[in-house]
Amino acid sequence: MRVLGVDPGSAVTGFGIVEGAPGNFRYITSGTIRTRPGDAMPRRLLAIHSRLLDIVDEFAPGAISLERNFVARNVQSAFRIGEARAVAMLAAAERGLPLFEYPPNLVKLAVAAFGHADKEQINYMIRRTLGLSPEVEFAHDATDALALAVCHLSRARAPRLVDAVERRPRAARIRP
C-alpha cells in the first residue's frame, strides 16, 4: 500500500509518499509545490492541481491522505485553505483515488504517540519512522505531508482507536 500525503496551502503545498505498514515503512519521495506570490489564485490553483496530478501519475499511490482542518486564523484564511484543499480533493476524484482526512492532533498521535507534539518532534519521529538518517535532506514543509501518509498507513494497526478519535459524535436521535 502506497499513500500520498498532502498538506495543502495556496503558497506552499507539501507532499510526501510512503509505502508499507507500521514497522516496515518505506520513504518514496517528498517535496513542496510553491506558487508565485504575484500570481492570481486561479493560476496558483492550476499550478498545484497539475503538479499533484503529475505526482499521482508518476508514483501511482493507492490513496490520498489530507489534513482535515477545524480551525483557521480567520475567515479569509479559511477560504484560502479551502481553495487549496479543493484541488487535492479534485485530483483524487479525477484519478479515482480514495481520499482520507485526518485532523492534525490525530496525525501527531499516529507519528509521535503524542497529540500535541511540536514541529521538531514530528520531524524527528518521521525521520526515525521512515529510517532516514539525519543527513538525508527533505523539504521541511513536506514533513506534515509524510506524517499524513504515515497516519493513514497506521490505521491498519489500530483502526478502532483511530476511528474513535476521527469520528465526531453525532447528535442523538430521540424517538417517542
Next chain:
Amino acid sequence: MRVLGVDPGSAVTGFGIVEGAPGNFRYITSGTIRTRPGDAMPRRLLAIHSRLLDIVDEFAPGAISLERNFVARNVQSAFRIGEARAVAMLAAAERGLPLFEYPPNLVKLAVAAFGHADKEQINYMIRRTLGLSPEVEFAHDATDALALAVCHLSRARAPRLVDAVERRPRAARIRP
C-alpha cells in the same frame, strides 16, 4: 462580450450567462449544478468542475465573474465555500479565461442600484434588466449568478466607481 457568472456552493452552484452592455443585455442561459448530499466532497467537486467546463465549452464566455466572500457563518462553512470557489477558479485557469471577483454588496449595487437589496428585489431587477417576462422560468438559485455576470458587464460603464468600491484600502506605509 459574454460573461459567465458563478455562485459556487458545495450543494448548489448557480450559473448564468449574459452578454451585451448596459441598456442592451441579452440573457443566454442559466441554471444550477446540484450535487448529491450523500456524495463525498471530492466527488461533488468533480461534478461541479466538469459541469462548469462543459458550460464554458458550450457557451464560450469571455470571462468568469465570481462572488468574493468576506463572511461565512463559521470556519467550517468558509472551508466549504472555499472548496467550491476553487473549482470555478480552476476551470477559469484551465480555459485561459480571466476571472473577476465581486463582493455581494457591489453586485447588488450594480443590479438594483442599492447595496442592501433583498433576494426578491434582485430577482425583479435581473428580470427587468435582461428583458425577461415574469412567465419565463429560471432557477431561483441562478439569479445571483446572472447578477454577477451583469455586474461585470456594468464595469464598462463606470469602471472607476466599481474599482473604488471593489478595492480594499491598503495599510499605509510610513517611511521615516
